Amino acid sequence: MSLTNEKTINMYTKMITARLMEEMIGQLFAGGILYGTTHLGIGQEASAIAACMALQEGDKITLTHRNHLGCIGIGMELKYIMAEMFGKETGVCSGLGGSMHLLDPDKGNLGGNGIVGGGLGIATGAALKMKYKRENNVVLCFLGDGATNEGLFHEAMNLASIWKLPVVFYVENNGYAVSMPTERSMNIHDIAKRAESYGMRSIILDGNNAVDVYNLTFSAVQYVREGNGPMLIESKTYRISGHSKNDTEQRYRDAHEIEQWNAKCPIKRLEEYMLKNNVATKEMLKKINAQVTEELKEAILFSQNSLEPAVEDLQRYVYAK
Amino acid sequence: MKEITYKEALREALSEEMTRDENVILMGEDIGIYGGNFQVTQDLVLKFGEERVIDTPLSEAAIAGCATGAAMSGLRPVVEVMFSDFVTLMMDNLVNQAAKLSFMSAGKVSVPMVVRLPMGCGTGAAAQHSQSLEAWMCHVPGLKVVFPSNPYEAKGLMKAAVRDNNPVIFCEHKLLYDAVGNVPQEEYLVQIGQANIMKKGTQLSVITYGYSVQKCLQAAMQLRVKGVDVEIIDLRTLLPLDEKTIIDSVKKTGRALIVHEAVKTGGIGAEIAALIAEKAFPYLKAPVMRLAGKDVPVPFNKNLEQAVVPQVADIKKAAERLMRK
Numbered sequence: 001m002s003l004t005n006e007k008t009i010n011m012y013t014k015m016i017t018a019r020l021m022e023e024m025i026g027q028l029f030a031g032g033i034l035y036g037t038t039h040l041g042i043g044q045e046a047s048a049i050a051a052c053m054a055l056q057e058g059d060k061i062t063l064t065h066r067n068h069l070g071c072i073g074i075g076m077e078l079k080y081i082m083a084e085m086f087g088k089e090t091g092v093c094s095g096l097g098g099s100m101h102l103l104d105p106d107k108g109n110l111g112g113n114g115i116v117g118g119g120l121g122i123a124t125g126a127a128l129k130m131k132y133k134r135e136n137n138v139v140l141c142f143l144g145d146g147a148t149n150e151g152l153f154h155e156a157m158n159l160a161s162i163w164k165l166p167v168v169f170y171v172e173n174n175g176y177a178v179s180m181p182t183e184r185s186m187n188i189h190d191i192a193k194r195a196e197s198y199g200m201r202s203i204i205l206d207g208n209n210a211v212d213v214y215n216l217t218f219s220a221v222q223y224v225r226e227g228n229g230p231m232l233i234e235s236k237t238y239r240i241s242g243h244s245k246n247d248t249e250q251r252y253r254d255a256h257e258i259e260q261w262n263a264k265c266p267i268k269r270l271e272e273y274m275l276k277n278n279v280a281t282k283e284m285l286k287k288i289n290a291q292v293t294e295e296l297k298e299a300i301l302f303s304q305n306s307l308e309p310a311v312e313d314l315q316r317y318v319y320a321k
Numbered sequence: 322m323k324e325i326t327y328k329e330a331l332r333e334a335l336s337e338e339m340t341r342d343e344n345v346i347l348m349g350e351d352i353g354i355y356g357g358n359f360q361v362t363q364d365l366v367l368k369f370g371e372e373r374v375i376d377t378p379l380s381e382a383a384i385a386g387c388a389t390g391a392a393m394s395g396l397r398p399v400v401e402v403m404f405s406d407f408v409t410l411m412m413d414n415l416v417n418q419a420a421k422l423s424f425m426s427a428g429k430v431s432v433p434m435v436v437r438l439p440m441g442c443g444t445g446a447a448a449q450h451s452q453s454l455e456a457w458m459c460h461v462p463g464l465k466v467v468f469p470s471n472p473y474e475a476k477g478l479m480k481a482a483v484r485d486n487n488p489v490i491f492c493e494h495k496l497l498y499d500a501v502g503n504v505p506q507e508e509y510l511v512q513i514g515q516a517n518i519m520k521k522g523t524q525l526s527v528i529t530y531g532y533s534v535q536k537c538l539q540a541a542m543q544l545r546v547k548g549v550d551v552e553i554i555d556l557r558t559l560l561p562l563d564e565k566t567i568i569d570s571v572k573k574t575g576r577a578l579i580v581h582e583a584v585k586t587g588g589i590g591a592e593i594a595a596l597i598a599e600k601a602f603p604y605l606k607a608p609v610m611r612l613a614g615k616d617v618p619v620p621f622n623k624n625l626e627q628a629v630v631p632q633v634a635d636i637k638k639a640a641e642r643l644m645r646k
Contacts, residue, residue: 062390094427103426110393111426115417121386122418128387129394132346132372152413155383162378318462320423320431320486 043240046266047207049073062119067112088306117147127165146177179252195232207237330472334479349401385414405438420463448618453583470534472502477511516563522552575606585613607646
């Protein structure tokens with residue numbers, strides 16, 4: 001399906017929601033209000049959100065530790081995500097999962113994952129079930145550049161390929177695995193090349209261009225949906241935020257590099273596109289920003305007013321009934 | 322009743338469950354036309370087809386991960402690991418994914434899968450193909466761990482494991498595959514979490530599981546001649562433990578001997594000994610004794626291999642020593 005104006009506006013709204021939410025999460029952590037840790041994806045909004053929007057009803061995603069953006073992309077509600085950040089019982093995982101484990105199968109999200117590459121097996125399994133049940137669906141498996149150096153990546157790619165599973169491996173190459181640049185962690189420039197050794201097609205896209213992300217992911221998803229087997233997408237992007245809330249010094253990269261990528265801000269680029277193509281006016285964008293800001297305030301209030309999960313309930317979900 | 326082997330019992334259970342529920346699928350290395358390394362899945366591919374009896378490449382991590390994802394999505398995969406030792410290659414997917422997903426998602430998903438692990442020594446396969454790793458699995462909340470000791474339990478526990486909505490680690494002992502036993506003609510389940518008193522007795526509780534149960538039964542017969550009346554508890558399930566059956570027995574006999582093939586340090590025996598100390602200490606007439614595998618890798622040499630795990634004579638001797646206290 002081509003990118004309609006309505007869909008573009010929806011995409012923009014989600015991207016701005018993610019950006020404002022993550023900036024707020026960053027502040028709440030810095031202010032000591034939120035507990036634990038978090039991995040922000042500021043700068044990667046187009047890469048994650050536009051890709052999710054290329055999916056249809058019944059499709060699934062698996063996410064990484066940097067999973068907030070995908071959650072917004074797949075349509076999870078802001079207030080339940082925020083409540084999980086606060087560890088409250090109204091959170092999407094009742095305060096048991098936290099920032100890295102946002103999961104909502106009803107919306108198609110099979111979970112963020114605290115283990116790098118942890119979603120790879122789960123994604124192939126979900127795809128196996130779709131194939132077995134002759135469902136016309138696909139799994140979009142998010143992973144980072146770092147995960148492509150894990151053994152499971154290679155096993156899962158091979159498995160998906162020999163069984164022609166409906167899964168798209170969506171590698172967000174943001175240049176770094178924590179502090180390790182991809183130039184030092186692998187001897188190839190394009191991760192997409194790795195698909196070839198598994199007899200799998202791949203494409204490379206500009207992860208900071210929402211329209212490209214949407215269109216190319218959509219065509220890849222279609223190809224996979226038609227039963228042609230899996231595909232790999234390498235989305236080249238950049239994480240403006242640090243690796244996690246603890247990554248404050250960022251001694252592994254210089255300010256100039258961050259500046260260069262700031263100039264390619266996916267949100268600004270989408271705004272420019274929308275204005276140029278008469279998708280929206282400046283006033284409309286302003287209005288969306290104001291609405292999202294309001295929604296975010298409400299989500300935080302909702303979270304703060306929610307109850308803590310009860311200690312007495314600790315055993316409740318260890319085993320399924 | 323009918324007489325079948327342990328591996329036939331497992332096969333029957335799988336076949337019946339696959340017939341009953343089309344969501345049950347099998348995955349593993351060489352489980353198709355080859356029939357599985359220990360022939361447990363023999364001919365199932367002919368009956369259910371390659372779509373349900375899935376031969377996998379040598380990719381243990383992906384198999385476990387794939388089964389987890391399939392289980393989260395509504396299938397009930399049963400995974401065969403060629404030798405239990407290879408479960409090391411699956412650990413992230415079992416420990417960090419399958420075991421925790423129900424909890425981390427506050428029950429939004431469940432992971433109904435079975436992982437079959439052929440355990441134990443006695444086949445001359447040396448240190449990397451002979452271990453008993455069940456204690457590791459018991460240290461992970463979210464997993465269930467069972468270890469049948471005979472064909473009746475193998476079939477009933479397998480059927481229960483397939484129907485359980487949690488990841489079940491299904492330990493099988495290689496030396497039991499050809500063991501013969503009676504199973505009912507009609508359908509039955511063996512409930513997970515329930516131990517079984519294999520032999521009633523009054524003077525000493527022998528708490529054991531898996532292949533060691535057979536050895537303990539033999540030792541008990543020899544002890545009876547000497548006037549020692551042993552009660553034998555076959556745990557069947559190691560996680561969750563049937564605490565009540567253990568404690569009730571020890572309260573009655575006042576003596577406890579725990580026997581397993583897995584190495585002693587950090588083993589199931591330590592857990593049971595601690596449990597008895599906590600809940601039945603005043604009833605004890607003698608210190609709890611553990612008879613377990615020696616804390617060494619399993620050696621190749623046959624004599625040495627025999628020496629590292631408790632044998633019938635060792636069990637008998639240990640019981641006699643306990644009775645003198």
